[in-house]
Amino acid sequence: METHAKPTLLFRVKSQLDQWLKHRLPQTREVTLRQRQIFIVPTQLALGMLLLTLLLFILGINFQNSLVYAVCFWLLALLVLNILHTYRNLAGLTLKVIGIEPCFAGENALLTLELSCEADKKKYAVQLGWPEHDLSEVNLAESNHLRVQLAYPTQRRGRWTPPRITVRTHYPLGLAVAWSYLLSDISGLVYPKPQEQTALQPNIPNHSEHSSGHEIPGGSHDFGGIRDYQPGDAPRRIHWAKYAQTGELHSKTFIDYSSPECWLDWDALPFPDAEARLSHLCSQVLTCHAEQQEYGLNIPGTRLEPQWSEAHKNRCLTALALFGTLE
Template sequence: MAQMTAILRQKLRQRLQHWLAKKFTDNTNFQLNHSTLLVFPTRYGFWFVALIVLLYLLGTNYQNNLILLLGYLLLSVFILSIWFAWRNLAGLTIQVSPPAATYAGQQVQLPLTVQQQGSYQAVQFAFATAKTKVSSSQQASLQWTAIKRGHYRIDTLLVQTEYPLGLIRCWSYLPLQLHYWVYPTPIEPSSTLSTGVDTKQDSSQQNSVELPDQLKAYQAGDSIRRLHWKRLARQPDSPVVKVSEQQPKADPRWLQVPPLQGTALEQCLSEVCYQLLELEAQQLSYGLRTPAGDLPLGQGQQHLQQCLQRLALC
């Protein structure tokens, strides 16, 4: 029986959300009015109505005007609660901004801007994983913890109030259709990556070693100042000249995600995420190889976001 009730409530909620979605033309800026607000008694409101009915029956049965007067007074309070609850949300303008990308285990924030010509009290915003209350404040935010990496969407935001006495619930569903990313938690690898050049060598040692791509065979017309005199002393039959005296730059980095599963995959993604952030901070070029495909070498915030998004979907 409880399962059947939950299914019926879920279907009714979906129908209401679909019906209200047609009333809004913008998915980020909403204005609540009589055509987008729903009003219904709360659980306490139903008990309050039952009390009013009981007082009316007692008053008419025993012809007691005081009991009838009390019943009419409570009925007036109930009717006024309907008006105040509706008026608390009517005319409310809500602007929703997309959440910023974050890492697993950190907080996700959904910024809200609430505006009203008059004052409003005890307005609650909620969806599946978070809720917050706002009273006479223009800036607010929904916060929740990102549990798992991935690409998520927020389809519907619930805005409701039970002001002033908790007898009446006035609410609406806002069709957001927002997306946000949760990247793997950056974890420093146990072994340091090689950058292609041993940075621990002394500069004197680096300057004294000539790499093969810095030398070429001597040809007629080459300046004698560029001759490699030390090698010429050892091999006078094969003179060579220096092409460049600059040390080569570090090779671009290729980071790879092997086809793993479970805890091993999550550990690998976290380490690769850390390495991507480090390479971007060092302004080095980097690429990413995953089972889903490769991302070419590059750098910059846009390239970093593409790599992190690829990790989030692995």
């Protein structure tokens, strides 16, 4: 029983704390850090400094030495004053979430933040991000506006709400840490991971509504040209020779001039797993888009008529990303 009780208690405390934090730091897109938002505690180093002053105090006592006392008390005062300096280094900082770029599952979602402060209240060594993933350090000294991109690894498709962003600083002496959280109400899209189910491919009646029977996907007959590699391009399309020359990835594109209307159809796929279907469809959307072929998407609940445009691609990917969610 005891082994059960402990995590429950911990969990309860943690959720209480979260509740309190939510109340204190409501979700927002923009926040200016002030006394209410900033937390501040001494660090381990402060403990070290305290030990040092204790040692100096004993030294002062034993040798009855006034100047040793003076050094001891000066460091003690520094320990206290530093808290205010650390606080000042965060106070007045404005954080604004600009947006999140969509990404594919498994990749890093990029969140763009804008930092600003008053020109005469410079900020040094401010750390931003998620301590366990990506923590960046910025200075707002030369300019009082700054944009920062933070990366967060995604795992699952759908709507991604970034966990609370930590903003903290140890400046100047590292004896105290001041921190706050930014809980943004913004969310980004995570598309399914594009994954062509190659092993199964020969068995699939691909592009079911295409009657002519010759193989289109990838339009592998007529070489069309070379363009920059884009996520989702099949490895066999990569122009390896060019990669060897330039070190940059390029893909070969193939054009099929007689491309008829193409449907990417959920029902036509034989896999039982929904996620596998979505991944496959996602990769096909990218392929079709890359080949500038008109395509339509048909998944349960959403039907998008064949078309070719950047916006169409985004609509299709969004539909795939949000499939099965409440939206």
